[in-house]
Amino acid sequence: MEPARNQLTSKPVLREARADDAAAIAGLLDELGYPSNAEQAAERLERIAGDPATHVVVAEVDGEVAGLAALHVQNLVESDDLGCELAALVVGERFRRQRIGERLARAIEEEARARGGKHLVLNTAHRRGDAHAFYEALGYEHTGRRYAKKL
Numbered sequence: 001m002e003p004a005r006n007q008l009t010s011k012p013v014l015r016e017a018r019a020d021d022a023a024a025i026a027g028l029l030d031e032l033g034y035p036s037n038a039e040q041a042a043e044r045l046e047r048i049a050g051d052p053a054t055h056v057v058v059a060e061v062d063g064e065v066a067g068l069a070a071l072h073v074q075n076l077v078e079s080d081d082l083g084c085e086l087a088a089l090v091v092g093e094r095f096r097r098q099r100i101g102e103r104l105a106r107a108i109e110e111e112a113r114a115r116g117g118k119h120l121v122l123n124t125a126h127r128r129g130d131a132h133a134f135y136e137a138l139g140y141e142h143t144g145r146r147y148a149k150k151l
Helices: 019-032 038-049 100-114 129-137
Strands: 013-016 054-061 064-074 083-091
Touching (some): 013 100, 019 038, 019 054, 019 064, 019 083, 038 054, 054 100
Antiparallel strands (some): 013 054, 054 064, 064 083
């Protein structure tokens, strides 16, 4: 008997992203709305590997990358606290609603705390109502707006 759709056959394992995850990460970024190919993802992972301020975690299920999340930490001019951002949280469509996103978010929160962070922020598009509900269920609150400009 096959497991029902969205029923995991084994517990997700969280680990740091590796270079050989590039193709899977590119697919997840596509689902998030950031079209990427394996080469681009590999180059990004290589840059990130040399950047101690960025930490990327993946959730793996039965050897397959099911989701990812990143932490960006920066020094702020407007605060004595470190600036910590939860970035690029995405779970592959067929793995959703299995608490993988929650586990990834909690892992990023733990890493931010371990690095001395006191607050964690994130950005999400207006159109992502399901993501808004997810973040609010995890205790995040809507606190403002984000503006962007291409340079």
